[in-house]
Amino acid sequence: MLPLSLDQDLSAFNTLGLPSRAGHLLRLDNTVVLPQLAEAVAAYPRTMVLGGGSNVVLAGALPGLTIKVETRGIRLLEQTDQERVVEASAGEVWHDFVAYCLKQGWPGLENLALIPGTVGAAPVQNIGAYGVELDQRFHSLLAWDMQAGKAVEFGAADCQFAYRDSLFKREEPGRWLIVAVRFRLPVNWTPVLTYPDLHKHESLQHTGVTPQQVFDAVSAIRRSKLPDPAVLGNAGSFFKNPLVTAAQFQLLKAGHANLVAYAQPDGSFKLAAGWLIDQAGWKGRRLGAVGVHDRQALVLVNHGGATAEDVLELAEQIKTSVYQRFGVLLEQEPVVFR
Structure with missing residues (x-):
């Protein structure tokens, strides 16, 4: 029972x-x-x-x-000269798991520090931040097929990872319950400092940067930009950074000289959704109990007493406004549970 x-x-x-x-x-x-x-x-x-x-x-x-x-447990499954494979139960708090790995001398996830949520939710969203994506560190996961009543192991290809997306986000709710996730962490670690905020961070302007220093810098940057959910209710970044073709980018750039975008390996460009929302005049605005954060336009906040309908109505107004100004359709990250 x-x-x-x-x-x-x-x-x-x-x-x-x-x-x-x-x-x-x-x-x-x-x-x-x-x-x-x-x-x-x-x-x-x-x-x-x-x-x-x-x-x-x-x-x-x-x-x-x-x-x-709410399951717990972390263990080192194997180690070679090149990599460590670390497994964590799905209910482990993500940030605590990253910190635990560093304390054990298992670096590789420090760029993903302070991302809220659990280990089991991380591959669903294919989380990423500050130059590192989860799928770059992913080994495999164990999921329970709740319809068939059996355990299934998924490799990276099976998960169908994409930008803030995976098979588990697209599949119908009630099919898969992620039980544990395994990560491939490098033994010969080198810092990933390509993201502008990290590249110029004052604490990282020297040789011999350590994993802990990267972890601390990422945590400090996130705290300076993003509200603490315990103080001001939020779901982190509410919209994905939209991808556009090179031709679309050139058209947008011609009309908006200060457009913030990042070239992708496939020739497309990733636009900064926060910049688009800010330019559309939404940063710091409030509609009743909900609003847009005054320091980060990607974050929608609950000022107190908001409902799901309030949040989704604000999100729709922002999407409409950005589309009317830039011709770019924003896609929200959080999943709606009804």
Whole structure:
């Protein structure tokens, strides 16, 4: 028998701080119950998997089954002269996992410090920051097929990683529950300092930069730009940086000389969504209980009392405004749970 709780408040389980209640909630802290999930999932019209709640917009009522993953455990699986393979349970807090790896002398994830959420949610979103993407450090993951009732191992190709996207984000909710993620970390570590904010950071202007120094610099940069969800409810970056063709970039550049964009290996350009939103006049604006952060236009914030509808309405207005000005359609990052 699964230990289900009825009509549970989820407001503390999402970083936007939105009021939401789960009709049935399973707080999964032990994989022993996994074989029972197939029957349980089949009994509900919809199943949703919740990690740290940092990349979701929760509706007021979730009538199906909500599984909050809280499993713990980190271990070194293997080590060669070239790499270490480290495995973490899905419920581990991502930032704490990165810090733990550094303390063990396993660098490679420090550029991804302070990203909110859990280890299990990281490959769903294919998180990335400051010059490093998760798929560059990914080895494999173990997921539970909740429909078939069996464990399945996924390699990088199986996950179909793309920019802030993966198979798990596109598949129907209620199919896959990520159990553990394995990372390939380099033994012969070199710092990744290509991102402008890191390249010019005062603490990194010397030879012999250490992984801890990169970790500290990334953490300091993020804290200076992004609001703490514990103080001001938010889901981090709400929109993806849009990709455009070289021809589209040239047209935009001709009309907007200060356009912020980054050339990609395939010849396309990644536009800075925050710059587009700022130029459209949204930075610092507020619509009732929700608004755009005054230091980072990519971040939508809950000033108190906001609902999912409030957040999504603001997001739509921003998308419309940016499209009317630049002809670029923004895509939101957080997944909507209804």
